[in-house]
Amino acid sequence: MAKVEKFGKFVGKYFTVAIVFWVIFNYFLPKTSTWIIPNISYLLGVILFGMGLTLRFKDFERIAKKPFPVIAGTVAHYLIMPTIAWVLCLIFQLKGATAAGVILVGSCPSGTSSSVMAYLAGGDVALDVSIETFSTLLAPVAIPSLLLLFAGKYVDIPAFSLFLSTVKIVLVPILLGVLVHSLFKNKIEWITKLLPLVSQLAILLIIGAVISANHAELLTAQTFLVIPVVILHNLSGYGLGYLFSKLIQLKTPQRKAITFEVGMQDSSLGATLALKYFVPAAAIPSTVFSIWHNISGSVLAVNWRNHDSKKSIKENNEVEKIVVE
Template identity: 70%
Template sequence: MILFGMGLTLTGQDFRRIVQKPVPVLLGTVAHYLIMPSLAWLLCLVFQLKGATAAGVILVGACPSGTSSSVMAYLAGRDVALDVSIEALSTLLAPVMLPMILYLFAGQYVKVPTQSLFMSTLEIVVLPIVCGVVVHTFFGKRLAPVLDFLPIVSQLAILAIIGAVVSANHANLFTAATAIVIPVVMLHNLLGYTLGYLFSRLLRLRQPQQKALTFEVGMQDSSLGATLALTYFSPAAAIASTLFSIWHNISGSVLSSWWKSHTRKVWRRWSRTTGVWRMRPWSRLMF
């Protein structure tokens, strides 16, 4: 449902944009798949997580960008085109990247069924998106009134998945293992925001692009992580995805609200002094 809805919002222009201006999209996708899995692995080492719990944390880090990131980044006033392009590319690459990352980082904790994960991710992720794009291509104009409600539907679907995972894990959610995972999940998300933002500053992107990259790196498709954890590992492996689903919506809401308020103040100040946004060198080359 969530990824089919994402496919309904995509057009040929979104994919052409990846080809026409590939540098920021590719760099954003690379940052996502480099930063979040590495952070997850390092946090497992620091907090000495083991077994299915560690695999669950790394599984969250290996997931593509979450649909919630689009909602949060939109509220913060981000670059719509860049956000959608990175989200689409990272999601389409998930069938390859997710099993590979899990094999590299989580192979020491649990047995990783890479081939089965590839097929499941292909079915869960790519197929619904392709179906959504096809439906949008043929019925785009008729779907216009429906598209406005898709963010709400996506959020409700995410809440339903969280509810199902919590129900399956209710015996495991209030244990010592869960208490250890909570700070890991919070640090994973917050460090993802921080490193995503610093990476965008290093590339000298404009502020709207900085916001898009920050949310695309820091927020994961944890509903996918929960589904795969319950399918291939154990309920304990789904704890990290469950907690991440709850926490990143809280942190994302706070960050988007602060950023929107802060942007208004900066815009007023810059408007009085210069009248325009400052365009940096890399921005001219990439946008």
């Protein structure tokens, strides 16, 4: 078990590198992941079941006791990210499935990587996890509604089917995970230690399937246009998320948590729904987002951590100077 945990930490440390390598590998050998395409929803279910295993019914009490930051962060996420996606589609004149894919990833709940980034940045991890949980539970209603509002002119939106699928893919695994954790408690502690590795491998498999499904369309002008759109989408989410949390006068650790929760998306869910309900090209924005937000999130988290360390050293030096004087 110790070796598996160590390997999981190694994969987590170099996860972005692993994603880039896996994308390149599947581009040149697309048949490697063809078998995964029909099974993507099961892989996502494994990820979300694992998320549920880390939660208890008591965790939902935290949301009830201090609802304002959780509700504010969730509202900010679902207000900012879909709107930015829609505006970017207008600015870059995206059409059809590509535009729908950008709006779809913008309409997804917060990304599972955000809690890791909040931890690395010295943010409020409990708040981060609460927003992530709350936004994910709202996904069955939020995703179809936001797609109808912003993407209806680009593609036909099967809203009710999306709702049912999101309930089945998202809510059922999470609630099953919570139930299993509540029933077996410490007996499944060894499983929770494996979850980061299992989730990372599942994400890699989903990305491989998207690359395989879109192999013929990856090196097109429309696809290359997605890259700057995704970068601007993610960075705007960080900026507006931080500004929003500052305007409502939250403390610095809470601002960091909301910044990551707003700017980072559940791109695996976006890719899964895109492949199920739209053409494969609609899954490309989610795949690019998955690569990019891990890079940008890591850079932001490290910079925040380094800034806090320098600030702490400066404050300590000033205190020592006052004491000496």
